[in-house]
Amino acid sequence: MFLLRFCALLIAGGAAFGQGGYTLTVNPGVVSAGGQSFTLVVSLLATSTFSSNPTPQSTWVVRWNGSPRPTVLTPNGNGQLAATIPSTDIGQPGFAEITVLDQATGIVYPAFASVLVAVDVNVSDWAYDSVRNRFYVTVPTGGSRPNAPAESVVTIDASTGAILNAVNVGPKPTLLAISDDCSYLYVSVSGGTEISRISLASFLLDLQIPIGTGEVVSWMQVMPGSPKTIAASETSTGTNPGGLFVYDNAISRAPGLSVNYQRFVFVDAATIVAGAAGFPMRIWKISATGLTPGDQLANNTTQDLPYAYADGWILGESSRLYDFAGVRPSVQPDISGTGAIVPGKSRLLVLGNGSPSNSSSLGAFDESTITDFGRLALQGVTSLIIGTSSRLLTWGADGVAFVVNQQLFFGHTELAAASPTASAAGTVNAATLRTGGVAPGEILSIFGSNLGLAAGRSLEFSSLRQVSSDLGQTQVWFDGFPGTMLYTSSGQINVVAPFEIAGKTSTRVQVWYQGIPSAFLPLPVTTAAPGIFTQNGSGTGPASILNADYTLNTASQAAPAGSAVSVYATGGGLTSPASSDGQQDVYANPLSANLQVFLNGTAVPVLYAGSAPGLVAGVVQVNFQIPSNFPPSSAVTLQLSAGGITSPAGVTMSVR
8 A cells, every 4th residue: 555655664763964975985896706795894984074974873784786784883993884795695797786774764875886796707808799698708827717717718698697618719818809690709819820710609619710920919800790701900029010901711801901000990891990009090991802091080189099889989999989970079088998889879988087086987978978977986996997908898788898807897787778768648646647737746656668776666865854866876857956756666766846846837857867867858837736645556446544543444444424534645736834855744734725625526624735744745635524414435536626626536435
C-alpha cells in the first residue's frame, strides 16, 4: 500500500550536521574479482579548508552499491570507518559505488567514491568481441594467473569476468586488433617476426603474417568490412626502414609507406589517417595496389597522434577531437588522458587527470561543445594513470574497459549509455497515473528508459528532515530548480515538482542520471492537479484513508457515518505559509487554494486541507467529516476539488 510504505520511509529523527562540500576516500580502491572478503577503510572529508572533517558516529554504516555492510569505527581514533566487504560483493568485475549512511537519522552523505573490481589476470592489450560478449587479452611474460598462462591470448566472459580458455600464438604476444564482424583476431607477436591471426569461430590459430626482419608492430587495425585485411605500422629495430603496410591474407599490398607512423585509424575502407611524432596527421588513400598520400588533416596543428574515428571525428592521443571534414574546429576537454568516442551518442569519454590536479576520473563530454557531463572518480588508480598511456574502449550498451598497470577494468556506467529518455505521455500524477498540467509540489511519476539504477532506490535524506534531490545519482530539474527525489529506477522516477514553478505557464523538465542529461521535456503548469492516492497504487479503487481510530479504511474496517477521516493526496498546489522543497513537514500548513470534498457527488464538511505533518512537502492531507445520516456502502465515490480542478473519478471509500 503506497501510503503506509510512504509513511514508513519518511519518518526519521535525530540530529545531523550540514550537508555541503564532502569527499570520500576509500582504501583499497582496487580489488581483484573472485577474491576473499576484505576490510574497506572509508574517510569522509570536508573539501573546504575552512571546515573541519566530520566525526564519524557509531550509527554510520558504509554502503556498497546502496546496501549497508557491517561497519565499525577504526580503533586508532583517526575518524575513519572500517567496513567488512564479503567475497560475494566482488565475485565479478565492475565499479562499486561507496556511500555513507547515518542509520540514526536516515541521512546519506552526498559524496560517493568508487571501488574498482579488476579481472585477476595480467594484461598487455585487449579487444572486445560484440558477437560473443567476450574480451580477449594478451598475457605478458611472467604474468601467469590460474587459467591464464603467460604469453597467451585469453578469453574472458564480459558478463561474469570468468576466464574461459587460452591459446598460444607465439612468443611475447602484445597488440590485438579485431575485425568489425568479430570473425578474426589479430595478434602482434613481438618475440617473432609475424602477426598471428585467430579464427574466433574455433579460437584456433588460423594464419601467420610475416613482417620485415628486425621490425616490431607498433599499431595495427583491421580494415572496415574486410576481416581478412589488416594494416600495420611497423617500427624498425635494424636496417629495414619499417613503415605502414596493408596485408590481404598475409600478402602485402605494394607499395607500403616507409614513413614510421606510430598511430593510424581507418576512416573507411579507402581512407586512413596516420600520425607520427613531430608531424601533422595526414590522410592516405588505399587502393588495390597500395597507399597514396592525400591532404594534411585540417585544424591539426598540434602534431597529435590519431587514436580512433567515429561520428566524423578523429580522436587524438591527447583526447582532442578533430573534424575529419575540416568544418568544425577541434575541441579539447579539461581532462588530459586517453579517450573514446561513444558511437552514435555524440559523446566523448576521457580517462585521465583533471582538476584538481592529480585527481583521476572517467569523464563524459558532449563531443561538439565539450560540455562537461558526469565523472566517475578513480581513486584506486590515480597514481597509475598519471604518466601512463592507457587505452579506453566502450563495449555493449553501456560498458567501458581500460587497462592500467597491466590490470583490466571493465564495468557498466551511464557515462557510456544512451541518454535518459522520458516523454510528456510518460509523465503522470503519481496518485492518479494520469497526464495533465504540473502543479507546484505535485508528486509525479516519470516513466522512460535509462532514468536510474536498475535495482531501484527509495528516498534518502541529505540533512535533518530534508529529502535529497539527488538519489542514486539521478536528478530531475524543472527550469533549473531540483525536484525532490522519492524513488528512482531505470524505468521510473517518483519526484516532487519544486514549488518554484508556481506562477509559470510551462516548465522544462530534464532528467540527469550519473551526469548524462535527457532532452528537455516541456510541460504545462497549473495551480493545482489534485489526485488521491489509492491502496493499490493504480489511481482507482479504495483510497488511502485513515479512519478516526487510525485504521486503514477498508470494506471490513469502514468509517462510521458522522466520523472524521483523513485522505492522502497530491497536487494541491501552494500552502500558506509556503512549504519548502524536500522538507519533511512538521507543521500543518493549509493549502492556498480552496479545497472541497465530494462523497457520491455531494460536498461534505472539510476540517483541514494542507501539508501532511511527518511526510514530505507535496503530500496533501485532507480531514473531512462524513455526514451522520450518510448511507452505508463499501463503494462510496470520493473526489477532491482544488482551485476549481477536480480529481479523476473511480476512487472509493467504505462507510458504515
